[in-house]
Amino acid sequence: MRILFISWLFFTLFFQILFGSNTVLISGQCLNDQQSLLLQLKKSLNFSSSSSTKLVLWNQSSDCCLWDGVTCNTAGRVIGLDLNNESISGGFDELSSLFSLQFLQSLNLAFNRFNFTQIPNGFGNLTSLTYLNLSNAGFAGQIPTEFSSMTRLVTLDLSTLFPGIHPLKLENPNLTMFLQNLSELKELRLDGVNISARGSDWCNAISSRLPYLLVLSLLNCDLSGPIDPSLLELRSLSVIRLAQNDFSSPVPEFFANFRNLTELDLNSCNLNGTFPRRIIQVTTLRTLDLANNELLEGSLPEFSPNAALQNLVLSMTKFSGTLPDSIGNLEMLSRIELVRCNFSGPIPSFSLSKNLTNIDVSHNDLTGEIPSSHWEGLQSLVNLNLGYNSLNGSIPVSLFSLPSLQKIKLSNNKFAGQFNDILNVSSHKLDTLDLSSNNLTGPIPKFVFHLQGLKILSLSSNDFDGSIKLSVIENFKNLTTLDLSYNNLSVDATIEVEETIEEPRDDSEDPDDDEDEDEMEDKTFHGRYG
Template sequence: MAVSAFLWFLFFFFFFFFFFFFFFFFFFFFFFFFFVIFVDGQCLDDQKKLLLEFKSELVHNSSTSHSFVNWNETGDCCIWGGVGCDNSGRVTDLNLNDEGISGVIGESSSLFRLTYLSNLDLAFNDFTTSEIPNQFHRLPNLAYLGLSYSGFVGPFPSTLANLTALVRLHLSSNFLTGSIPSFHTCKNLKFIDLSHNKLVGSLCHLHFLSLTNLTRLDLSYNSLNGTIPRHLFALPSLDDLDLSNNRFSGKIEEFTITNNTNLRQLDLSSNRIGGHIPNFFFQNPNMYILRLSDNLFNGSFQLNKIRSLTSLSELALSNNNLSVETTNMSLSSGGYPYLSTLHLSSCNLYDFPNLENLSLLHTLDLSNNHLRGDIPGWIWETAKAYLNLSFNLLTGLQKPKYVAGIPNSGDFAIFLGNNRLTGAIPSFICDASPFGVLDLSFNNLSGSIPPCLINKSFVSEVLNLRGNKISGVIPDRFSIECGLQTFDVSNNSLVGKVPKSLENCKSLVVVNVGNNNLEGSFPCMLPLSLRILLLRSNRFHGGLGCRKSWPNLQILDISSNNFSGSVKLLKFERNDAMESYKWIEVKLVKIWPDFTAIDLSSNHFRGEIPDAIGNLTSLYLLNLSHNSLTDAIPRSFGALTELGSLDLSSNKLTGRIPDELAKLTFLSVLNLSYNHLTGMIPTGPQFQTFSADSFRRNTRLCGFPLDRSCNSPHVPVPTPSEPKDEEIEWGYVFAASGYVVGIGIVAWTLLCCRRWRERYFGKIEEVVDKIFYERGRRRRHERRVRRREERRNGLRRHHH
């Protein structure tokens, strides 16, 4: 019994010992990992205070803000949206991207007292009245600064170059001015994006010389000038260099690359760089994208140089002064294996480069060259997304070897405009899969429009057949799936009406059927998406009555037709219950609020000019000439501050020219001639620049620039006197009766006596012959004298 009791004692002893041991261990573990760590990660009071002060300095849109709007006095600031802290509770990250924030960040902002901040992102906010403060040097730990797309203005802050810990700098798409400081002390920088600003000045060799870690430098879309330092091309870690769309000039100095650089993407397009293309561009086998278009590079360039760039995917040499030689190109040994994009526009090409069987090529631009003859059949199987052969001397299209090889993606864009293509549109085009864009404009194509181009949305976005000799009617086969955005068949010989099925194209933006022989009434069925409508020089007729509006319409040209009707001002208040609009032009305020051009000239419109046109504040061109419009020019035209051209000539307008027109300082073209305007021409800086032709044939206008002074005395017009009750003067009555009787006797004699009648008219013929003979003889004599005088003057000028 004693032994068993002792064993039970030992059992309970060790049980409670291990129980208390594990309980103590568990308590210690919980305290350390939950309580201690929780306390260490909790936001410090001074950090919370600074964040709330920063919030109070700015304005935010509560409907778009998701994080910033919820900052308040309660809770741990380290768990606020967009806030990150270190283990000590100090704020290190602020990610307020696209939070609807606006206002001004002042030089004394509490932001600059968050000295442990390493990542700051304020991109996609609205600081359009704010300059970037010069206090960022007070944030010594800042490694990421994102201020892109935030509307900052003013000079580029030079103190950013003092942030030695900076790794990524994003300041693109603002309105920054001034020059770029030297970043040679920021040795940790890997990414710099200053694109889409207004920066000026040149780059010196010190700007980025010591940035051995820099992988991307984007200075595109600024106004930087001078020559490009060649050391930029040799930075050891640089992968992407974009200096496009600036004003860089001069030549790029040639040098030998001793070590292979990592430069894979180089974009120097849209500058003023001249000289020969440097050879060292083609010594880097890692080059993936090379864009040199829109510069002043000159000389001859052998296209087979790109064979050394075994990774090259895109080459752009368009619009320089180059003569590209393609005769030595060879596709043997797997040349150009990754080439997918080739731009050789305006490169003085006379022959097609040998690009057959390039399996990855999808974009080819050979426009504006001297290519002639037929378009080779292999090109249909090569360019699979974009083909531009416009502005050449091409005359025909070869049929592709394999119809199945024609691109089968619906977004394929083909541009063959401004060539010399003849005959009907080839039928094999209809055997291909749908196109996104088909441009055959300004050729000599004839025949009719193939129904396949219309049916089943064969062309999904743009169909341009402008400037050919195409005849017949427009096929009425636009399907319900039509996604066409631009439909242009202008300057042809089409007849018939605008097809009603065009209403199926719900995304239609541009319709141009001008300069044809189309007829019918105004095409009211066109979709609401319409922005540009050109019906000029056809045979359309009738009024403009429609039961719907086009809220996005910006350009309307219906000139030189037979449209008619009144444009007299009616009510312009919004009336949603109105069942129809009697005249489209009457409801301009509601229907076309964003107009930039209206041309209703050379029709038969009558009545007053709608006063509501003055509410179209975006209007640039207004032409109402050659109609029968009456009454005064609306004073509301003074509100058209963007108006550059106004033509109201050849109407029946009356009254004075409104003084408000003299306030239109943007107006460069004015024609008020051939009306019945009166009074003094308004004076103003812009009005003083117009010639007398702008006001001719308004006989009661006066003042500059006409030679009629408004201060000259007018000849008084006699006023009719009051009628008097006087006796009839019978003497005048008898005299008038004598004249009547005498004329009657002569007329009766000539009518009844044939012999007298023949002799009478014979004498008249003799007199007429003499008159016209003498006049003709004098005119012939004057012409001979004039010609002799012109010959003498010509000989004198030749001797001089």
């Protein structure tokens, strides 16, 4: 029996190896008409052969279902086309062979250069599409009415990143007409599209037609406020990105009622009033961006230990009060930016927030010390900016042992005392060190001169003293900015001349040259910085 079983297993594996791959290939082999349509499409498109990684490899001698960017079903029909970032330029019209791919379910033409040409009406022929991405593809003008024929769309992305420019617009049809047959949408991204609608209009258009919507992204769409309560009908909304619109109104408290809310981006919306604290306490919230709303007031509540917050961005607002200790218990926290707010009091410990990469709380009125225990274990921290506050005490040298740290900015505080030197400097990635405008004393510690990756070193306006060898400064190969002004430092500019073989003297040389060389051989310049 054992021999029979082994024999059966051997022949099973043998036939799978011999015929299995061919079987898969046959079931998905590209149909001739599909390959012909794709080759016609390639021929009609202008693209850079040197930049293309997909189109340039399409050829008649291979199965089109194996081409990069092409997905087929088991019948050999093309159902997916990904030509993202293929350096396509120019445009194509509604007669393009693209619109004859009737079984296409997914189409990605993002990040190409269609040179501000109109979106062709032919997209209305692709009625099987569930995914369409034309973001940053270079299209312009009115979005065609024919889009309403793509009734199976689940994801639609027409976003553009041109700041202050609206290449695409929704005028006729307007947003209401545009969405009337797209009830299956779960993701709608129209960033940069000129919609020009009032709060009640755009909110009602979306809430009445897109019952399954999960992601709503309408950055820089020329929308106005106030944000209408009808939006609350979209109970499943998870991502709300409405930045760079002029709402000129308070933030509605009903945002706290979205049970699955993970991202709320209201950056640069001219918001006013007091921000509802209940929204910050939504436990599913990962990203909250309220930056650049200079009239928006608020304060931070205590955070739940199971909060999912990763990104907290409140820069350039009127948020005030103290930073709660519980903010340092947010284990998922990655980015905290509170620049130019009105926060006061001490900085809490972030030692439990092991995922932190960026801390910027500069330009506030924070006080107290920053002991080394606040920063223990922050292995991923890249940027630390505590500048322009009223912090005091000593600067913990343990900061320079954080392995990922690239920027330390502690300027314009009240830090005082001498640095303790350290032997093990792990901050080999550090490119910026700004300790200017403090009350630091003593010699500049030697470990600073071992930070060989520094591009910016600013220690000005302190009370550092002692002498610095010019040769040590020359070791900074990447240094672009050095500021040691307004200290009590001197620079040792000794030039060491290596012994060389004496050349026969040319009698025509100036006899005074010998005296000049003797003087330069051991000359020390003491530059005073203070």
